[in-house]
Amino acid sequence: MNGSLTFLSVAPEIALAAAVVLLLLVEVTFKPRAWAWAVVAGAGLAAGTALSAWQWVAHRGADTGTFWNGMIAVDGFAALAGLLVFPLAGLGLMSAWRLAASQGRRGAEFIALVLLAAAGAHLMAAAADFIMLFIGLEVFSLSLYVLAGFTRERVDADEASLKYFLLGAFASAVFLYGVALVFAATGSTTFYGDGGIADYLAGTVIFRPGVLLAGLALLLVGLAFKVSAAPFHVWAPDVYQGAPGGVTGFLAAAAKVAGFAALARVLTAVLGARADDWVPAVAVLAAASVVVGTLLAIVQDDVKRLLAYSSVAHAGFILTALVAGRGGVGDMWFYLATYAVQVLGAFTVAAAVSGDRAGRSPLAHWAGLGRRAPWLAAAMTLMLLAMAGIPLTAGFAGKVAVFRAAIDAGYLWLVIVAVLATVAGLFFYLRVIVAMYLASPEEGASLPASPAVGWGARFVLAVAAAATLVFGIAPWPLLEVLRDALPL
Amino acid sequence: MVELVLFIIFGLAALFGAVTTVWARNPVYSALGLMLTLFSVAVFYVSNGAQFVAAVQVIVYAGAVMTLFLFVIMLVGVDRAEDRRENLPVQRPLALGLLVLFGAGVLVAGRFAWVTGAEGGRGAEGTVEALGSELFRRWVLPFELTALLLIIAAAGTVALGLFRRGEAEGGDEGEAGEGEEAP
Numbered sequence: 324m325n326g327s328l329t330f331l332s333v334a335p336e337i338a339l340a341a342a343v344v345l346l347l348l349v350e351v352t353f354k355p356r357a358w359a360w361a362v363v364a365g366a367g368l369a370a371g372t373a374l375s376a377w378q379w380v381a382h383r384g385a386d387t388g389t390f391w392n393g394m395i396a397v398d399g400f401a402a403l404a405g406l407l408v409f410p411l412a413g414l415g416l417m418s419a420w421r422l423a424a425s426q427g428r429r430g431a432e433f434i435a436l437v438l439l440a441a442a443g444a445h446l447m448a449a450a451a452d453f454i455m456l457f458i459g460l461e462v463f464s465l466s467l468y469v470l471a472g473f474t475r476e477r478v479d480a481d482e483a484s485l486k487y488f489l490l491g492a493f494a495s496a497v498f499l500y501g502v503a504l505v506f507a508a509t510g511s512t513t514f515y516g517d518g519g520i521a522d523y524l525a526g527t528v529i530f531r532p533g534v535l536l537a538g539l540a541l542l543l544v545g546l547a548f549k550v551s552a553a554p555f556h557v558w559a560p561d562v563y564q565g566a567p568g569g570v571t572g573f574l575a576a577a578a579k580v581a582g583f584a585a586l587a588r589v590l591t592a593v594l595g596a597r598a599d600d601w602v603p604a605v606a607v608l609a610a611a612s613v614v615v616g617t618l619l620a621i622v623q624d625d626v627k628r629l630l631a632y633s634s635v636a637h638a639g640f641i642l643t644a645l646v647a648g649r650g651g652v653g654d655m656w657f658y659l660a661t662y663a664v665q666v667l668g669a670f671t672v673a674a675a676v677s678g679d680r681a682g683r684s685p686l687a688h689w690a691g692l693g694r695r696a697p698w699l700a701a702a703m704t705l706m707l708l709a710m711a712g713i714p715l716t717a718g719f720a721g722k723v724a725v726f727r728a729a730i731d732a733g734y735l736w737l738v739i740v741a742v743l744a745t746v747a748g749l750f751f752y753l754r755v756i757v758a759m760y761l762a763s764p765e766e767g768a769s770l771p772a773s774p775a776v777g778w779g780a781r782f783v784l785a786v787a788a789a790a791t792l793v794f795g796i797a798p799w800p801l802l803e804v805l806r807d808a809l810p811l
Numbered sequence: 812m813v814e815l816v817l818f819i820i821f822g823l824a825a826l827f828g829a830v831t832t833v834w835a836r837n838p839v840y841s842a843l844g845l846m847l848t849l850f851s852v853a854v855f856y857v858s859n860g861a862q863f864v865a866a867v868q869v870i871v872y873a874g875a876v877m878t879l880f881l882f883v884i885m886l887v888g889v890d891r892a893e894d895r896r897e898n899l900p901v902q903r904p905l906a907l908g909l910l911v912l913f914g915a916g917v918l919v920a921g922r923f924a925w926v927t928g929a930e931g932g933r934g935a936e937g938t939v940e941a942l943g944s945e946l947f948r949r950w951v952l953p954f955e956l957t958a959l960l961l962i963i964a965a966a967g968t969v970a971l972g973l974f975r976r977g978e979a980e981g982g983d984e985g986e987a988g989e990g991e992e993a994p
Contacts (some may be wrong), residue, residue, distance in 0.1 A: 435962070436966060455953050458959075459956075540917055625929065
């Protein structure tokens, strides 16, 4: 075991944990103003990003190296997850800054929880052992449960938090059961190396794989819950609608990135030898998510519920890339990265329109937004068009990438279903755009005061819009780079 | 042979306890059922050579945690019957049907066979010494990272528990009325 690399392998987590502890200690001791929180959190996230960037430069495209007795993996996959999750947490904090600052002294805990969630998300992507993956999952999920109910002002926020917690704990238990069964079938919880699961499955023909398949199915259920793939999506609309508006974007974006990173590594790298067993299951999950998400999004009257069901559909599109196995992971990353930015941007606008602490965001709030706040409306339009998959946006490039991966893998029926859903999806995305530009506010309707946008939210929207356009017009460089981010 | 007999007896006891926990109307029975399950699982730990974990299970879970549960039950009130009306009457049959479907699917996928040929995990000696050596050598990173979970628990409890109405509005502590904690 290489001594210096051992600590560098978990350096992003160390940086974030140090930032969290420093933040909480400084908060208790000096009771500083809010800008001090921003400095500490920004330093922690910047350090995490820089260390991930170093890992990326040093290890991309190379074989996975494991450290701490096979607990943590250092490779392009884990590094890319860090490069995505830490800036995303930074953007999420900027988007939620007004919310955090309005919480009095509790704001420090809010920021600490966002940082811990980011650390947990990166752990999920970098874990090289199921025990490690489970701890990452818990660190990530528990932070999100608290964040979802943070404001404690409305009953539905408490309800969202409790629902998320109970269902999430249940999904974690299912995941853990799957780990136990896979351990029973393969005799190991470690992914790589001699005697690891990948090694065992590659070298052994299992004649009676019942326990292994049951374990695989339970793992799939546990992780599908985290990424809100149908039929394990029922928590998403209530949580996205109930949680305080400012933090919803981070909840949605981070859960997708962390869940899919874990899913991709577990399926393609660890259980790659059993691809014939899980690929059909993933294809069915993808089709179900795309159809259920799209159909239910059409009937929503609340923009946040609409975005929640659309996120179910997007989970389906991302799963579509995974039916191609390892070859689809690069396309999965592209879709995941661009979608995470889009959904963060969309919820940032929703928070500005309906309020940082508000839950509901009925379509009536959006009527005439194009005249009241043209820039906000333009940003939202861009995000929605990208999610719908209009050409020249990153959403289109992502959809083309994942569809091509699925066709190459021989899943034409899945692509046909997904394309039909994309066309149907245009309806509800355009419905919001029509409300913003063509509808006028109802007489006497109590609209929230004119949308207030903080500098943080402005920055988030600028970044999201720039990323969506740049990677929509020229996706090839990024797609090429992401080929190095495969779990090997 | 002895191990098999023990497994069957305590396996049934664990299942019975688990079912009681969920089905009993009286919460005290639920708690006692849970205790039965915890004890039965402790027996499994012993038969797998994990004596220390078994002892911890009995002392911490069956002892301390269950006492806490009983305290909470007593504080809430034992006589309060649980409302079991389902808002969605199809829910339970549907859940059972899906469970059967899941089992059948896995059976079909596994060609009606459960047992696999994996070697059993290598069992460590169940003593404190062996456990400590495993924990601080092979599993040191997961062990240390559970510290993050403790930080989340502390920060989350403080954040959710210290909420006072009014503070969120002004962003200043001065405005918060004393004793106005949220329910």
